[in-house]
Amino acid sequence: MIVFLKRLIKDGFQRVLKVGLMTLLLVFISGFWGCDFLEVDPIGKTTIPVLFSDMDGIQSALPGAYSAVYEYYDNNFYLYPDVAGDMLSLNVVGGSAEMVEQYNFSSTPDDAAGTVGHIWRYTYEALANINNIIEYQPSLVEKYPQYEDQLNEILAEALFLRALVHFDVCRCYAQPYNYTEDASHPGVPIVLKTPGPDDNLPRSSVAEVYDQILKDLDLAIELFEGKVASTPYYASQEAAYALKARVALYMENWDDVIAYSDILIGQRELTKREDYTDMFNNLEAGDEMIFRLNGLYKSSSLSSFYSPISPVAIPADTLISLFDDPNDIRLELLTDESNEPVCKKFWITAEVSEQEKHYDPIVLRLSEVFLNRAEAYLNKQMYEEAANDVKVIQARATGKDPEDILISYDPVELEKIIDRERAKELCFEGIRFFDITRRKKDLVREASTTSTVQYIAYPSDLFVLPIPEKELNANNNITPNPTVND
Structure with missing residues (x-):
């Protein structure tokens, strides 16, 4: 309420009324999307053009789009790749722990309120908000040519977010890009505008989804040209290049991974060792952060899931055993004072009020870019270059000089x-399980895992989530995933 009143004073009564209408509309749409993402209400169809009729409307919509992406990042989507992976141990006392179904690979299509329904609903809800910006931006450029640069930057941010959301939802409900030779296996529906009531969109192939992702990123990069990123909390040209590098990694386009990584590594530096834990614990954005989401004044599911006090999940022995140097700075985020495993990546220690404490999910950072390039160099048989990139990460972690680190070629x-x-570097940042599946590896957990599943051989139908039953019932063009939807 205080923030609202400050905006009322600063921006004027008319602008805040419009923001309020936008917020109410998004909530209204959300209620309908709980049934089926293709359902469209007639009130929304007539109200949205009014809200996007001037600059205030589109400027108000952009924070809403970021907030919609935050909604699924600070929840099941960010947790799923680590819960389903091999580096986490879940407290399953009584079998009622959060996300225990994903931990045991027993997800069901009727799980509307849990992970299966939550990720599907909120990713497509985010797309609805983003696509409204993209749809109405051209008419505003025509109406307000004096704001063309500003409107083009808004469009670039929306295109980046649309690419990110399609990439995220595809990774959860479809097998990885290299599952088939030409990526012709079922992906997810591509949504480029809010569908009409009779538009029952089918699943596009994974190849088609990735093609659309790259198209959006290419246009975003073009529109961002000349714009300098002032903060990692907004999409930027650097963020678009980083996401292109990650997408290329999944596609095994090694030359592209190297090319996009070169751009970023040439422009940025890693966070220094002495500042490493601050970018997780002290509300510091971090020098190496390329894109992260702002959780200010939002509750955090991640912080409660990984809470150092009675955590739902802790680092597994498989992760802790990877550390052979006790001075590795990353261990400070994975163990407590007694060297017991605990994830402190989501523990805010900054001296601020409880209201100001928040966690900002990391989406893209330079450490990953180095490791992406190392993997690409490896597959290009450029072993020395691959080793040098790994040395950079290890040197920062251990406080050594890269020249003093020996790595086998x-x-x-x-x-x-x-x-x-x-x-070690990217644990609990929503990546691990996707690394396993895209590299066509078996899932192998610690022998003492609390899960009912210790091993799954690749390939497996269990490596994707089921399509929600509500979606299948409402949309006869949607095909289910084998086994998990049975």
């Missing part, structure tokens, strides 16, 4: 080293 051993560094 043997491709088999180097592949293992890169995989271990990705696990």
Whole structure:
């Protein structure tokens, strides 16, 4: 309420009324989307053009789009890749722990309120908000040519977000890009505008989804040209290049991974060792942050899930055993004072009020870019270059000089080293399970895992979530996923 009143004073009564209408509309749409993302209400269809009739409307919509993306990042989507992976141990006392179904690979299509329904609903809800911006931006450029630069930057941010959301939902409900030789296997519906009541969109192939992702990112990069990123909390040209590098990694387009990574590594520096934990614990954005979401004044599911006090989940022995140097700075975020495993990446220690404490989910950072490039170099048989990128990450973590670190150039051993560094550096940042599946590896958990599943061989139908039953019932063009939807 205080923030609302401050905006009322600063921006004027008319602007705040419009923001309020936008917020109410988004809530209204959300209620309908709980049934089926293709359902459209007639009130929304007539009200949205009014809200996007001037600059205030589109400027108000952009924060709403970011907030919609935050909604699924600070929840099941960010947790799923680690819960389903091999580096986390879940407290399943009584079998009622949060996300225990994903931990045990027993997700069901009728799980409307849990992970299966939540990720599907909120990713497509985010797309609805984003697509409204993209749809109405051209008419505003025509109406307000003096604001063309500003409107083009808004469009660029929306295109980046649309690419990100399509990439995220596809990774959850479809097998990885390289599952088939030409990526012709079922992906997810591509939504480029709010569908009409009779538009029952089918699942596009994974290849088609990735093509659309790249188209959006290419246009975003073009529109961002000349714009300098002032904060990692907004999409930027750097964020678009980083996401393109990650997408290229999943597509195994090694030359593209290297090219986009080169751009970023040439422009940015890693967060220094002495500042490393601050970018997780002290509300510091972090020098290496390329894109993260702002959780200010929002409750955080991540902080409660990984709370150092009675956590739902902790680092598994498989993760802790990867650390062979007790001075590795990353261990400070994975163990407590007694060296017991606990995830402190979501523990805010900054001296601020409880209201100001928040967690900002990390989406893209330079450490990942180095490791992406290392993997690409490895697959290009450029072993020295791959080793050098890994040394940069290890040197920062251990406080050593890269020249003092010895890494084998043997491709088999180097592949293992890169995989271990990705696990140590990027654990609990929503990546691990996707790393396993895209690399066509078996899932192998610690022998003492609390899950009912210790091993799953690749490929497996269990490596994707079921399509929600509500969606299947409402849309006869949607095909289910084998086994998990049975």
